[in-house]
Amino acid sequence: MARFHPLPVAAVDRITDDAVALTLTVPPALREEYRHAPGQHLALRRRAGDGTETRRTYSICSPAPDPGGEGPRTLRVGVRLVEGGVFSTYALKEIAVGDELEVMTPAGRFTLDPAPGLYAAVVGGSGITPVLSIAATLLAREPEARFCLVRSDRTTASTMFLEEVADLKDRHPQRLQVVTALSREEQQAGLPTGRLDRERLTALLPALLPVERVAGWFLCGPYGLVQGAERALRGLGVPRTRIHEEIFHVDTAPPAAPAPAPAHSTVTARLDGRGGTWPVLDGESLLETVLRNRPDAPYACRGGVCGTCRAYLVAGEVRMDRNFALEPEETEAGYVLACQSHPVTEGVELDFDR
Template identity: 70%
Template sequence: MVPTVPTFHPLRVRSVERLTDDSAALTLDVPPELRETFGHAPGQHLTLRRVNERGEEIRRTYSLCDPARSRPPSLRVGIRLVEGGLFSTYALKELTEGSTVEVLPPIGRFVLQPRPGRFAAVVGGSGITPVLSMAGTLLAREPAARFCLIRSDRTTASTMFLEEVADLKDRYPDRFHLVTALSREEQHSGLPSGRLDTERLTALLPALLSESGVRETDGWYLCGPLGLVEGATEALRALGVPRDRVHQEIFHADTAVAAASAPPPGARAMSGSATVSATLGGRGGSWPASQGETLLETVLRNRSDAPYACKGGVCGTCRARLLGGEIHVDRNFALEPEELDAGYVLACQSHPLTAKVEVDFDA
C-alpha cells in the first residue's frame, strides 16, 4: 500500500468552554464520514491550522483530553493562552460556536495503551491534557490498572480540567491517586507550596509510592514545561527507574532557545551546495538546499504537504528517518533515545553537513 500524506479537514466548532482566565477547552464536531479518520489513542494530539489576514499559515498542536475512541463524534483539546501566541490568541479570543477550523488527523507517540499495571504521571500546567486522556481511558477499560497523578500548577484558579480530574477521583477512588502541588499558593492540606524540582521529586516520589514502588511502576509519563520534565527525569533516574519506562512530552521549551546547541565549525558550509532527497507520501524528490535552510524548509519549498507544526523541535510532527548523509541537529525535545538510535531526526531542526542528505517521512 502506498503511504498517503495526512490532509487537513475543516471541522465545525461545537463549543469553546473557558477553563481558567487563560485557557479553554475547544470541542470540534466530527462528521460521520471522518470519524474513523479521527480515531485516536490516549495521549495523541491534533494539528490545527489557520491562515491569518496576511496570508501566513499558522499551525499548532494541541493534545486531546477526552478518553480515546476509534470513531469519535467529537474531539476536545485544551488550549492555554501563550503570550504573543498567534494561534492560542486566535483560538481563545476569536473562535466561537459555528466557526470552522482546519485539522489534521491525530498523531503522536506519547501514548499509554490500556493494560494491567501501575502507572504514574508528573505533569505541569497544560501538560495535564494528554495525561487526562490516558488516565480516563486506562481506568475505564482496564479494571486491573492503577494510576497516580502528580500535578503542578501555579494556583488553583490557573488549574486546567479541575472538574474532570475530580471526577476521575470520585469514580475510581481505589485506583486513582491524585497529588497536587501549587507553586504560588498555599493549600489547606496536601503539599507545601513550591515548584516540583529534582530535589523535591526525589524525596516526594518514594514517600508516595515507596522506593520499590517507584522503580516497579510500569510506566512514567512526564508532560509539561521543559524544566519540570527534565527535573522529573533526573529524579526518576536517581531513584533507579529503567529508562524504557519513562516517557515524556515537552509542552514549552522557550527557556532553552538561547541555550540551543551551536553548530560545529563549518556545520552549514554545505547548505549552499547540498542536495536534499526526501520520500513523502510514496513519492520521492531531490532539491538543492539554500544557505542556512533546515531539511524541512528545503522540502517545503518543493512539497507544501510536508508534515510540520511547531518548527521548534518540540512536537515531533516533522519526524523523518535519515537514510543517507550527515546532519547537524539544533535541538531535540520530541524524539526519545530509541527513536534517535533507529535513525529518526526532526526535519525542522536538521541542517545538511554533507553534499547529499536523504530522508524518508513515510518511515
Template identity: 70%
Template sequence: MSTFHPLRVTAVDRLTDDAVALTLAVPDELRPLYRYEPGQHIALRRSRTAGDAHAATTEVRRTYSLCDPAPPADGDAPATLRIGIRGVEGGDFSGYALKELAAGDSVDVLPPAGRFVLQPRPGRFAAVVGGSGITPVLSIASTLLAREPEARFCLLRSDRSTASTMFLEEVADLKDRYPGRFHLVTALSREETQSGLPTGRLDEKRLTGLLPSLLSVPDIDGWYLCGPLGLVEGAAGALRGLGVPRARIHQEIFHVTEAPRAETAGSRSPDADVRAATVTATLDGRSGHWPMDDGESVLETVLRHRSDAPFACKGGVCGTCRVRLVSGEVRMDRNYALEPEELTAGYVLACQSHPVTPAVEVDFDG
C-alpha cells in the same frame, strides 16, 4: 499522507481565565481518519493577515493534545475531538482560540499523531505533569482506569494556583469514580493550601525526595512526564537518580522558550554544516531532489517544493515532521520529541535538521 480537513467547532468551554476546551465535530466520512489513541495530539492551522488587506497572508500551526476524559471505545471512530488550549503570551493561535473562536466556526485539523501513549494493560502507572501538561494525561489515565480493572494510576500535578488549574472537575471526577485505583497529589507554586504538598515548584531535588514518599518507585510500570521543559527534565532526572530504567520514562514537552541546543545525527561536529548541500525527500510515495539554500533546514527546503510536507510547531517539540534519515548526516538544533530508540532507528526532525554531508536523503513515509 495526512492532510488538513476543516472541522466545525461545536463548543468553546472556559476552563480558567487563560484556558479553554475546544470541541470539534468529526463528519461521518472522516471518523476513521481521526481515530486516536489516548495521549495523542492534533495540529490546527489558521491563516493570518498582518496589517492592511494587501499584506501577505501567513500560516500559523499549533499542536494540542486530545483530552477527552471519556474517549471512544477501543477501535471506535470518534464523533468529536476535544483539546485544551492555554494562552501563551504573544501566542498567535492560543490568543485567537481564547478571544475569537466560537461555536460554528471552522478550523483546519490534521489527523491525530504522537507516541506519548499508553495501551491499557494491568499494572501501576504514574504521571508528573505541570500546567497544560494535564491534557494528554487526563485522556491516558481515564482510558486506562475505565478499560483495565487491574490498573492503578498516580497523578502528581503542579500548577500556579487552584484558579489556574485546567480540568479541575474532570480530575476530581476520576478520584471519585476510582477511589481505590486513582491517587491524586497536587502541588501549587504560588498558593498556600490547607492540605496537600507545601507550596513551591517541583524541581529535581524536591521530586527525588518526594516521589519515594508517595509511592513505591520500583513498582511503577510506566512514568508519563508532561509540561514545561524544566519540570519534565527535573522529573526525568529525579527518576534516573532513583534507578528507574529509561524505557519506563515517557515524556512530552510543552512550550520551549530557551535557545536551541545542537544534537548531531552522525559523527561530525555541529560546525561542519555543508553550504552547497542537496536533499532528496520521499513524501506520499513521490521523491524529489533539490539544492538547499544556505542555513535552511531540511523541512524548509522540502516546503519550497512540496507544500504538503507535514509540520506544526517548527520548534523540535511536536514530532509532526519526523522523518527517517535514509543517507547522509544531519545536525539537529534541538530535539524534544524523539525518544532515544527513535534516534537509534535513524529518525530525525526535519524542521531542526541541517546537513553535515553534501547530500542528505530523508523519507517522510518511513
C-alpha cells in the same frame, strides 16, 4: 500521511481565566482518520488574509475511542493563553461555536497502550491535557490498572481541567491517586507550597508509590519540570525505557545559527508515496527545503518540540540543532526532526512515510 480537514467547533468552554477547552465535531466520513491513541495531539492551522499561516499543536484531552468501535465523534483540546501567542489569543478571544478550524489528523508518540499495571505521571500546567486522556482511557479499559497523577500548578484558579480530574477520581476512587502541588498558593491539605523540582520529587515519589513497580512514567509540561522529574526518576533507579516525555514549553535559549551546508547539498525526500530531490539553500533546515517543493510536508511547531516532522534518515548525515521530541531509542533507530536538521554530507535522504 497527516492531512488537514475543516472541523466545526461544537463547544468553547472557559476552564480557567486564561484557558479554554475546544470541542470539535468529527463527521462520520472522517472518524477513522481521526482515530487516536491516548496522549496524541492535533495541529491546528489558521490562514491569514495575506496567505501566511499559523500552526499550533494541542494535545487531545478526551479519552481515546475503543479499538473495536467507530472513530471519535468529537475531539477536545485545551488551549492556554501564551503572552504574545498568535493562535492562543485567537482561540480565547475569537473562536466561537459553529466556526470551522483546520485540523491535522492525530500524531505523536507520547502514548500508552492500556494494559494492567501501575502507571504514574508528573505534569505541570497544560501538561495535564494528554495525561487526562491517557489516565481516563486506561482506567476505563483496564479494571486491573491504577494511575498516580502528580500535578504542579500556580494556583487552584489556574489549574486546567480541575473538574474533569475530580470527576475521574470520583469514578475510580480506589485506582486513581491525585496529588497537587501549588507554587503560589497555600493549601489547607496536601503538599506545602512550592515548585516540584528534582530534589523535591526525589523525596516525594517514593513516599507516594512503589517507584520500582511503575510500568510507565509520563512526564509532561515545561522543560524544567520534565527535566527535573526525569533526573529524579533516574536517580531512583527507573530505567530510561519506562520514562516517556513531552515538552510543552522550552525556556532554553534558541540554537545558534547553523553552520553553512556543504556546497551543492541536496535532500531527497519520500512523502505520501512520492519522492523528489531538491537543493538545500544555505541556512535552510531540511524541512524548509522540502516545504519549498512539497507544501504538504507535515510540521507544526518548527521548534523541535512536537515531533510532527519526524522522518527516517535513509542516507547521509545530518546535524540537529535541538531535540525535545524524539526518544533516544528513536534517534538511535535513525529518526530525525526535519525542522531541526541540516545536512552534513552533500546528499541526504529522508523518508516521512516510514
